Amino acid sequence: MTVHNEQRSWVESANGHSDFPLANLPLGVFSRDGDQPRGGVAIGDYILDLRAACEAGVFDGQALEAAKAASVSSLNAFFALGASARKALRGALMDLLAEDSAQRERLQGMGESLLQPMNRCQMHLPAKVGDYTDFYVGIHHANNVGLLFRPDNPLLPNYKYVPIGYHGRASTVDVSGSTVKRPNGQTMPPGATEPSFGPSKRLDHELELGIWIGQGNARGESIPIGEASSHVAGFCLLNDWSARDLQAWEYQPLGPFLSKSFATSVSPWVITPEALEPFRCAQPARAEGDPQPLPYLFDQQDQQQGALDIELEVLLLTETMRDKGQPAQRIALSSTKNMYWTVAQMVAHHSVNGCSLQPGDLFGSGTLSGSSADSLGSLLEITQGGKLPLELPSGETRTFLQDGDEIILKARCRRDGQASIGFGECRGRVMPA
Amino acid sequence: MTVHNEQRSWVESANGHSDFPLANLPLGVFSRDGDQPRGGVAIGDYILDLRAACEAGVFDGQALEAAKAASVSSLNAFFALGASARKALRGALMDLLAEDSAQRERLQGMGESLLQPMNRCQMHLPAKVGDYTDFYVGIHHANNVGLLFRPDNPLLPNYKYVPIGYHGRASTVDVSGSTVKRPNGQTMPPGATEPSFGPSKRLDHELELGIWIGQGNARGESIPIGEASSHVAGFCLLNDWSARDLQAWEYQPLGPFLSKSFATSVSPWVITPEALEPFRCAQPARAEGDPQPLPYLFDQQDQQQGALDIELEVLLLTETMRDKGQPAQRIALSSTKNMYWTVAQMVAHHSVNGCSLQPGDLFGSGTLSGSSADSLGSLLEITQGGKLPLELPSGETRTFLQDGDEIILKARCRRDGQASIGFGECRGRVMPA
Numbered sequence: 001m002t003v004h005n006e007q008r009s010w011v012e013s014a015n016g017h018s019d020f021p022l023a024n025l026p027l028g029v030f031s032r033d034g035d036q037p038r039g040g041v042a043i044g045d046y047i048l049d050l051r052a053a054c055e056a057g058v059f060d061g062q063a064l065e066a067a068k069a070a071s072v073s074s075l076n077a078f079f080a081l082g083a084s085a086r087k088a089l090r091g092a093l094m095d096l097l098a099e100d101s102a103q104r105e106r107l108q109g110m111g112e113s114l115l116q117p118m119n120r121c122q123m124h125l126p127a128k129v130g131d132y133t134d135f136y137v138g139i140h141h142a143n144n145v146g147l148l149f150r151p152d153n154p155l156l157p158n159y160k161y162v163p164i165g166y167h168g169r170a171s172t173v174d175v176s177g178s179t180v181k182r183p184n185g186q187t188m189p190p191g192a193t194e195p196s197f198g199p200s201k202r203l204d205h206e207l208e209l210g211i212w213i214g215q216g217n218a219r220g221e222s223i224p225i226g227e228a229s230s231h232v233a234g235f236c237l238l239n240d241w242s243a244r245d246l247q248a249w250e251y252q253p254l255g256p257f258l259s260k261s262f263a264t265s266v267s268p269w270v271i272t273p274e275a276l277e278p279f280r281c282a283q284p285a286r287a288e289g290d291p292q293p294l295p296y297l298f299d300q301q302d303q304q305q306g307a308l309d310i311e312l313e314v315l316l317l318t319e320t321m322r323d324k325g326q327p328a329q330r331i332a333l334s335s336t337k338n339m340y341w342t343v344a345q346m347v348a349h350h351s352v353n354g355c356s357l358q359p360g361d362l363f364g365s366g367t368l369s370g371s372s373a374d375s376l377g378s379l380l381e382i383t384q385g386g387k388l389p390l391e392l393p394s395g396e397t398r399t400f401l402q403d404g405d406e407i408i409l410k411a412r413c414r415r416d417g418q419a420s421i422g423f424g425e426c427r428g429r430v431m432p433a
Numbered sequence: 434m435t436v437h438n439e440q441r442s443w444v445e446s447a448n449g450h451s452d453f454p455l456a457n458l459p460l461g462v463f464s465r466d467g468d469q470p471r472g473g474v475a476i477g478d479y480i481l482d483l484r485a486a487c488e489a490g491v492f493d494g495q496a497l498e499a500a501k502a503a504s505v506s507s508l509n510a511f512f513a514l515g516a517s518a519r520k521a522l523r524g525a526l527m528d529l530l531a532e533d534s535a536q537r538e539r540l541q542g543m544g545e546s547l548l549q550p551m552n553r554c555q556m557h558l559p560a561k562v563g564d565y566t567d568f569y570v571g572i573h574h575a576n577n578v579g580l581l582f583r584p585d586n587p588l589l590p591n592y593k594y595v596p597i598g599y600h601g602r603a604s605t606v607d608v609s610g611s612t613v614k615r616p617n618g619q620t621m622p623p624g625a626t627e628p629s630f631g632p633s634k635r636l637d638h639e640l641e642l643g644i645w646i647g648q649g650n651a652r653g654e655s656i657p658i659g660e661a662s663s664h665v666a667g668f669c670l671l672n673d674w675s676a677r678d679l680q681a682w683e684y685q686p687l688g689p690f691l692s693k694s695f696a697t698s699v700s701p702w703v704i705t706p707e708a709l710e711p712f713r714c715a716q717p718a719r720a721e722g723d724p725q726p727l728p729y730l731f732d733q734q735d736q737q738q739g740a741l742d743i744e745l746e747v748l749l750l751t752e753t754m755r756d757k758g759q760p761a762q763r764i765a766l767s768s769t770k771n772m773y774w775t776v777a778q779m780v781a782h783h784s785v786n787g788c789s790l791q792p793g794d795l796f797g798s799g800t801l802s803g804s805s806a807d808s809l810g811s812l813l814e815i816t817q818g819g820k821l822p823l824e825l826p827s828g829e830t831r832t833f834l835q836d837g838d839e840i841i842l843k844a845r846c847r848r849d850g851q852a853s854i855g856f857g858e859c860r861g862r863v864m865p866a
Binding site for chain 1: 563564567569589590591594595597598599600601602603604605614616617618619621627628630652653655676679682683684685686687688689690691692694695696724727728729782783785786787788789790791794
């Protein structure tokens with residue numbers, strides 16, 4: 001497949017600063033006016049309707065097979081097809097949507113039956129989530145949270161050997177734009193001798209990279225690190241909403257449960273590994289003196305090219321800011337370079353015990369904070385456990401999220417000589433308990 | 434509905450000591466000779482084929498609706514119908530299968546097209562598991578495990594307030610009879626400075642009660658404790674296979690992950706709440722001086738009648754015992770009376786933050802050990818962390834499970850004046866890594 005990273009599209013809004021230029025072509029599931037959700041591809045300000053495209057006969061061969069699988073109400077079957085079908089569809093879409101496409105006039109003639117205006121469509125969860133696993137590979141986050149509990153020894157001894165993860169709740173993964181109802185639960189207030197019950201007072205966001213699993217592995221057979229990347233269908237933004245007061249009281253000895261299971265939000269567009277290929281980099285988060293990964297987690301190519309260079313952003317929009325017409329305020333600027341473990345290492349680790357991964361499984365990376373004060377991916381870190389309120393341009397302060405607050409995650413890839421691509425948004429507004 | 438607990442069936446093998454007398458009537462999914470898996474009801478040594486029964490026109494009204502929903506390859510749709518439909522089906526089945534049934538001759542005339550010999554059938558997972566949650570409500574287990582790590586303070590401060598649980602892996606829940614491949618993974622051997630990789634050396638079983646969720650709750654709406662029981666579709670035995678050496682190294686700070694996700698086994702028959710009704714009892718595991726449950730976990734009727742009196746058994750059959758023709762050796766006899774929290778409390782807690790439960794979700798109770806040495810539900814407890822080998826009649830000893838070992842869980846309910854019912858078996862044999 002030819003990569004046309006700087007090529008222009010005849011869809012004018014795809015050229016310039018769009019999150020979705022010709023080089024991106026992410027897949028998602030959309031509907032319009034309450035009709036049946038179906039698969040589409042983002043291009044500029046439009047969504048290419050894959051069902052309409054299939055019916056118009058613009059695909060053939062493996063691209064047609066992939067487009068059909070992606071044209072229904074969830075992308076699981078498309079994910080299951082794997083990399084070769086996905087690349088065939090990408091190649092065909094690039095040819096169709098390029099400025100010099102031979103099909104340009106015909107496709108333009110189809111108007112909105114082919115290209116739906118994105119702002120008139122509703123997005124849905126791109127796949128039915130089988131299992132959701134949340135990792136903890138953001139080393140600065142692990143360190144920052146560890147410092148709050150164990151100032152002398154923030155990183156536990158297993159951290160640089162084990163890509164720490166835990167099982168999350170699949171039934172409460174939502175697409176961006178869904179509201180987040182503040183959870184009720186038990187907390188043990190400081191100094192109290194008995195727990196209280198009520199709405200969480202320490203509701204927080206977590207900035208994470210989401211990973212959609214493509215082809216699975218047979219039960220009992222692990223995925224070798226060298227093949228792990230081929231089991232990834234794509235990427236998104238993920239907000240692992242967390243009730244810190246519930247978490248502090250419940251998490252010993254078996255980990256977070258109700259403090260996380262009320263909601264997890266993901267951005268709707270599945271950014272493909274092909275679109276991210278130009279933004280691969282060497283493993284940046286390992287330091288001099290860190291242990292060598294065990295052999296099942298070590299692959300030379302993964303070390304040299306398996307990490308990702310994606311700029312991540314968290315914005316906060318309060319009710320007051322919304323009322324005053326103020327824009328959302330950026331409260332963190334971070335990067336996927338803060339991942340201590342690569343996505344391939346996460347996949348290899350998860351399956352090394354024979355656990356079967358399945359198409360549509362979702363991974364969260366864990367919170368991706370940087371090392372500086374303006375790069376922290378949760379309010380727990382920004383406010384040092386609620387001690388240092390965050391000051392906002394509206395004159396308000398925040399320790400944790402208040403009802404009406406909206407968190408917006410964004411991501412963008414930039415590299416000289418490459419078309420910059422974006423992830424779209426992962427938005428969620430907090431509603432009262 | 435009339436309860437005919439001591440009534441006899443015209444299916445002779447259902448009378449006497451069968452796990453599946455007329456008073457039980459559990460549902461499951463079976464196939465024969467590789468044909469399409471479908472729903473059935475256990476009666477004595479037979480499985481009543483629900484599809485055949487529906488086609489024969491023996492049901493009507495709500496019972497027919499329930500039988501149809503339960504006649505397909507998974508019971509999720511049947512679970513979703515809730516208690517009223519389930520009770521209607523139970524009433525109809527009791528009438529059909531009772532010794533004095535008006536339909537007896539006609540049904541007997543259908544032979545194996547209606548009643549399949551159980552020993553010629555294969556059982557399948559009864560439902561597609563959406564999310565699997567493992568609790569920790571066995572107080573003696575929590576205490577015993579706590580003692581191994583914190584001799585002075587075995588139970589953590591949250592234990593008697595919070596029904597502790599964590600998310601498990603849904604994709605690796607298997608039906609009884611599936612083999613369990615010993616998992617590979619990282620461990621930190623005692624005295625070592627770097628972790629090792631290889632097959633787990635401390636593979637263990639855990640004796641648990643499984644709970645199948647029926648009707649779910651809408652997202653954001655919790656299930657009140659008084660209504661929680663009506664969201665339970667049924668019960669099974671569950672073996673939460675555990676790799677203790679992987680667990681010890683990985684579980685801080687986010688809980689068990691790969692040490693559990695390689696396999697979870699469940700018994701195939703879904704024992705209904707109606708069949709267990711005579712074996713309800715008052716909450717037995719709370720002690721004098723224990724705190725009162727918080728209001729969202731407290732219901733008078735649940736305290737008085739919400740616990741279960743089910744006898745639980747663990748048997749071990751080694752390769753050598755199998756070769757010598759020796760029977761499996763009982764290594765534990767315990768009870769569901771060792772649950773500190775009731776199933777209704779688990780349901781109310783799980784949903785109190787607005788988390789949506791769905792038909793086919795599975796809960797594990799956590800290991801149900803008793804307080805005596807012969808009632809311990811895991812080898813970790815029996816051998817005190819591998820220090821005191823278990824001696825077997827074959828002359829062998831075990832600290833943890835060896836390849837070829839088979840663990841068999843059983844359960845039976847007995848009460849004066851009631852027909853005794855059983856759960857069938859939950860079996861799994863360990864295979865080499």
